[in-house]
Amino acid sequence: MNIDEIAKKMCAKGKGILAADESTGTIEKRFKSINVENLEKNRLIFRQTLFNSSGMKDYIGGVILFDETIKQKTTLGLTVPELISKHGAIPGIKVDKGAKPLAGSTEETVTEGLDGLRERLKEYYSLGARFTKWRAVYKIGSDYPSSQSIKSNAHALARYAALVQEAKMVPIIEPEVLMDGSHDIEKCYQVTTNVLNECYNELEIHKINLKGTVLKPNMIIPGAECTIKSSTEEIAKKTLDCLKKNVPSDVPGIAFLSGGQSEIEASKNLNEINKINDTNFLITFSYGRGLQASALKEFGKNQKNIDNIQKAFNHRAKMNGLSSKGKWSENLEKESAA
Numbered sequence: 001m002n003i004d005e006i007a008k009k010m011c012a013k014g015k016g017i018l019a020a021d022e023s024t025g026t027i028e029k030r031f032k033s034i035n036v037e038n039l040e041k042n043r044l045i046f047r048q049t050l051f052n053s054s055g056m057k058d059y060i061g062g063v064i065l066f067d068e069t070i071k072q073k074t075t076l077g078l079t080v081p082e083l084i085s086k087h088g089a090i091p092g093i094k095v096d097k098g099a100k101p102l103a104g105s106t107e108e109t110v111t112e113g114l115d116g117l118r119e120r121l122k123e124y125y126s127l128g129a130r131f132t133k134w135r136a137v138y139k140i141g142s143d144y145p146s147s148q149s150i151k152s153n154a155h156a157l158a159r160y161a162a163l164v165q166e167a168k169m170v171p172i173i174e175p176e177v178l179m180d181g182s183h184d185i186e187k188c189y190q191v192t193t194n195v196l197n198e199c200y201n202e203l204e205i206h207k208i209n210l211k212g213t214v215l216k217p218n219m220i221i222p223g224a225e226c227t228i229k230s231s232t233e234e235i236a237k238k239t240l241d242c243l244k245k246n247v248p249s250d251v252p253g254i255a256f257l258s259g260g261q262s263e264i265e266a267s268k269n270l271n272e273i274n275k276i277n278d279t280n281f282l283i284t285f286s287y288g289r290g291l292q293a294s295a296l297k298e299f300g301k302n303q304k305n306i307d308n309i310q311k312a313f314n315h316r317a318k319m320n321g322l323s324s325k326g327k328w329s330e331n332l333e334k335e336s337a338a
Contacts, residue, residue, distance in 0.1 A: 001130075002212070003165060003168065003169065003170050003209065003211075003212030004209070004211045004212050004252070006090060006130050006131060006169075006170045006212070007131075007170045007211065007212050007213060007214050007252050007253055008252050008253065008282070009061055009062075009090060010061045010062040010090055010092075010131060010170065010214055010253060010255070011061060011214060011252065011253030011254075011255055011282040011284050012061050012282070013282065013324070013325060014058075014059065014321045014322075014324055014325050015058075015059055015060060015061035015284065015321060015324065016059065016060065016061060016255060016284040016285035016286060016287070016320055016321065016324055017060070017061060017062045017063070017064060017092075017172075017214075017216075017255050017284070017285065017286035017287075018050070018056075018060050018062070018063045018064070018089075018286075018287070018288075018291055018292075018317075019064045019133075019257070019286050019287060019288035019291075020047055020050065020051075020063055020064060020065060020066070020069065020288070020292070021064040021065055021066045021069075021093070021094035021133065021288075022066060022288065023066060023098070024038070024043075024066075024068065027043055030296055031043075033296075033300075034296060034297060034299065034300025035300060036299065036300055036303070040068070040072075042303070043068070043069070044069075044072050044074070044075075045075075045303065046295075046296070046299050046303075046309075047069055047080070048074045048075065048076070048080070048083065049295075049299070049306055049309050049310060049313075050292065050295060050309075050310075050313050051063065051074075051080065051083050051084050051087065052074075052076065052083060052087070052310075053310040053313050053314050053317070054310070054314055055310075055313055055314035055315075055317035055318060056084075056087035056088070056089055056317070057087050057088050058317070058318070058321065059317035059318055059320065059321035060087070060089045060317060061089055061090065061284075062089055062090040062091075062092050062131060063084045063089050063090075063091055063092060064092045064093065064094055064133050064172070064286070065080065065081075065091060065092065065093050065094070065129070066093075066094055067093070067094075070091065070093050070124065070127050070128070070129060071127065079127075079128070081127060081128030081129065082128065085128065090130050090131060091128045091129050091130065092129055092130065092131035092132060092133060092170075092172070093124045093127075093129040093131075093132050093133070094132070094133045094134075094135075095113060095117060095120060095121070095124070095132045095133065095134060095160070095164075096111045096112070096113040096133070096134040096135055096160070097111075097112045097113035098111065098112065098113075099111050099112075099135070099136075099137045100112050102148065102149055102152060104148060105146055105148060105149060107139060107141065107143075107144055108138075108139060108144060108145060108146060108148075108149040109137055109139075109149075110136075110149070110152045110153055110156060111134060111135060111136050111137070111153060111156055111157075112156075113134070113160070114156065114159055114160065114163075117160065117163050118163055118166070118167070121163060121164060121166075121167035121169065122167065124169075125167055125168065125169060129169065130169055130170065131169055131170035131171070131172060131214070132160075132164045132169055132170070132171055132172065133171075133172040133174060133216070134156075134157055134160040134161075134171065134172070134173070134174060135174040135176060135216075136153035136154070136156065136157055136174065136175045136176065137153075137176050137178060138150070138153070138175065138176065138177045138178065138191065138195055139178050139180065139181070140177065140178065140180075140181050140183045140187060140188070140191055140223065141181065145177075145191060145194075145195070150194055150195055150198045151198060153175065153195075154175070154195075154198040154199045154201070154202040155202050157173055157175065157199055157202065157203070158199070158202035158203050158205065158206040158208065159206065161173060161203060161206065161208045161213065162206045162207070162208060165208060165209060165212060170212055170213060170214060171208075171212075171213055171214075172213075172214045172215075172216050172255070172286070173199060173203070173213055173214070173215050173216065174215075174216035174217075174257065175195045175196065175199050175217060176216075176217070176218050176257055176259070177191050177192050177195060177217075177218045178218075178259070179218070179221060179223060179224045179259045179260040179261075180223065180224060180225075180260075181223035181224070181225060181226075182223050182225040182226050182227070183222065183223040183226060184222050184223070184226050184228055185220060185221060185222045185226075185228075185230045185234065185235070185238060187223075188218075188220050188221060188222065188223070189220050189238050189241075189242055192217065192218065192220060192242055192246075193242060193245070193246055196217070196242070196246035196247060197246055200246070200247070200248060210248055210250035210251050211250050211251075211252060213251060213252075214251075214252070214253045214254070214255055214286075215247060215251055215253070215254045215255070216254075216255050216256070216257055216286045217243075217254065217256060217257070218256070218257060218259055219235060219239045219256055219259070219261075219269055219273070220235060220238040220239040220242050221235050221239075221259075221261075221269075224260055232268055232269055232272045233272060235269050235272065235273075236269065236272035236273045236275070236276055237276065239269075239273055240273055240276060240277060240278075240279070243279070243281065243283075244279060247281070249279075249280060251281065252281070252282060253281065253282040253283075253284065254281050254282070254283050254284070255284050255285055255286035256270060256273075256283075256284070256285055256286065256287075257286055257287070257288075258285070258287040258288065258289055258290030261290065262293075263289070263290055263291075263293050263294060263316060264333065266285070266287060266290035266320070267290070267316075267319045267320055267322075267323045267328055267333070268323075268328070268330075270283070270284070270285055270320065270323040270324065270328075271322070271323035271326055271327070271328035271329075274323065274324060274325060274326035275326040277326070283324065284320075284324040285320045285323070285324060287320065290316070290320065291313065291316050291317060291320065292313070292316075293316075294312040294313070294315070294316055295309050295310075295312040295313040295316070297312070298311075298312045319332070319333055
């Protein structure tokens with residue numbers, strides 16, 4: 001498959017992307033919340049259980065891995081990428097080195113990881129990865145994000161994308177405008193517009209083949225501390241409008257991040273966006289917590305109860321698969337969970 005075909009397969013109708021690329025530090029926080037020790041074997045068992053679930057085949061088009069995980073061998077005798085491929089999904093890899101303080105700004109970050117990336121990409125390709133992810137983070141405040149932050153992160157995303165396509169892989173472009181703060185939905189719309197515009201300007205300068213990319217954006221939602229809540233309909237309308245105005249039509253797939261949304265909110269909002277989707281974009285999910293939170297709770301109750309962990313994961317995968325087609329409902333949510 002060429003990169004255009006891979007990008008489409010990752011976001012195929014009814015399927016989405018499982019973000020299982022938590023760093024060791026991030027998964028430590030998740031494991032701490034369920035009183036599980038953050039050991040390599042526990043990390044492998046939890047992820048292997050998800051990757052070997054029946055829901056993978058029907059609802060997951062790609063899986064984003066962390067450096068440790070892509071190099072692991074499962075207890076089933078297969079490498080992690082082989083297990084994912086066996087279930088019909090495409091293995092991918094997070095390649096950025098995290099958001100670091102932006103020089104000249106006290107509150108903002110720029111994502112690092114370009115040094116040595118060309119060599120790392122060759123290794124990841126040989127391990128089975130066919131797509132990658134790089135996340136830029138933007139904070140909303142009275143003075144943020146600054147044009148420096150928007151430009152620096154867009155430039156890094158474009159340089160990353162160029163190296164990834166050179167290595168014959170699909171770059172996921174993830175410019176995340178954080179939910180943190182008390183800003184309203186209009187502010188989120190305005191900032192996301194500025195961020196997307198700058199990203200696509202830089203991608204054009206770097207001659208990126210947009211048909212061989214996937215966008216992983218935030219939805220247009222008010223800040224977590226905003227007192228004015230928005231309806232699902234308003235979130236969907238503003239999100240789709242922002243995408244139509246700022247994302248070139250050559251981009252085949254848009255896979256939303258769940259951010260700080262609950263599992264149900266993430267499914268409900270994605271469903272509403274797809275109900276009114278009048279574009280050619282394949283609009284789906286690229287969820288971490290939005291797919292894993294319930295399964296993680298089951299893992300905390302009993303790590304050996306594979307059936308319950310997989311049941312929780314399969315349910316969320318199915319619900320989000322339905323949302324990616326605009327066919328989710330609260331009734332189906334309850335029936336399927338029963």
